Ligand SMILES: Nc1ncnc2c1ncn2[C@@H]1O[C@H](COP(=O)(O)OP(=O)(O)OP(=O)(O)O)[C@@H](O)[C@H]1O
């Protein structure tokens with residue numbers, strides 16, 4: 001379902017500075033469902049919130065919904081005001097709360113409530129209802145990989161191949177993969193230094209998935225314009241929990257932040273599950289295919305492409 005209205009406002013002047021705050025807020029947003037910006041009048045809360053929301057919703061499937069509460073004084077009217085501003089209507093017999101929950105949860109949607117100070121209690125109640133409907137905080141943190149993750153990443157890398165490609169590529173090849181562990185660990189030590197991936201891990205726990213992205217390595221790619229996700233790997237025990245989607249969002253946000261206007265990825269043509277996952281995220285096949293010859297078998301891959309939302313020049 002779409003959020004019908006309420007795009008982010010376009011401020012008349014250019015945004016200046018605040019790079020540390022923007023980075024910190026982006027980090028928190030990846031891992032929290034709710035964030036509050038508090039500060040003195042005129043200190044730049046609204047501008048900062050708009051800027052952070054713009055970057056966080058550069059991911060094609062995430063939409064912003066901006067609501068200015070400065071005109072309302074009656075906390076009881078907050079639900080109808082928010083629904084009105086983001087263009088949510090109710091069906092017969094449906095409560096406003098249910099209509100809002102339905103629209104926002106069909107998302108992902110980043111809801112920005114500006115000027116909550118006149119209606120603090122109403123905001124608190126509304127946010128409480130919304131958070132409750134979403135089932136608390138996401139349980140895995142998305143962060144950059146660190147040197148000490150090398151051995152675990154190597155294992156997750158090989159294990160997820162065995163899980164995701166069972167039945168798709170020869171069993172004998174998959175069975176032998178774990179023999180590569182020492183070698184793969186050494187590779188990961190280097191990769192972690194050169195270009196740390198995004199990883200998903202429970203608090204202070206072991207990595208359960210990762211995603212790598214950077215400039216496209218394809219010969220036909222336009223340098224600085226086309227970025228690439230070179231792989232999203234999540235242990236099968238954690239499929240369908242939203243972890244893969246959050247890793248993809250982290251990749252797209254960082255590619256967008258780095259200035260790329262689009263991204264591509266290669267996926268095994270027979271990997272229906274992965275293809276559906278990408279298609280749900282807005283990716284489409286761009287017609288390119290390639291064959292990757294391995295020992296004794298060939299992988300047929302298709303390329304998918306997605307546009308990253310236009311970045312307002314800084
Ligand atoms: N980083 C920035 N770059 C450019 N202009 C900024 C920046 N931060 C704030 N401003 C400008 O300063 C003014 C005050 O900022 P803003 O409205 O965001 O403050 P606020 O904290 O939301 O204030 P209030 O408490 O009154 O809502 C605005 O005109 C805004 O456009």
Ligand SMILES: [Mg+2]
Pocket residue numbers: 045046047114115
């Ligand atoms: Mg403000």
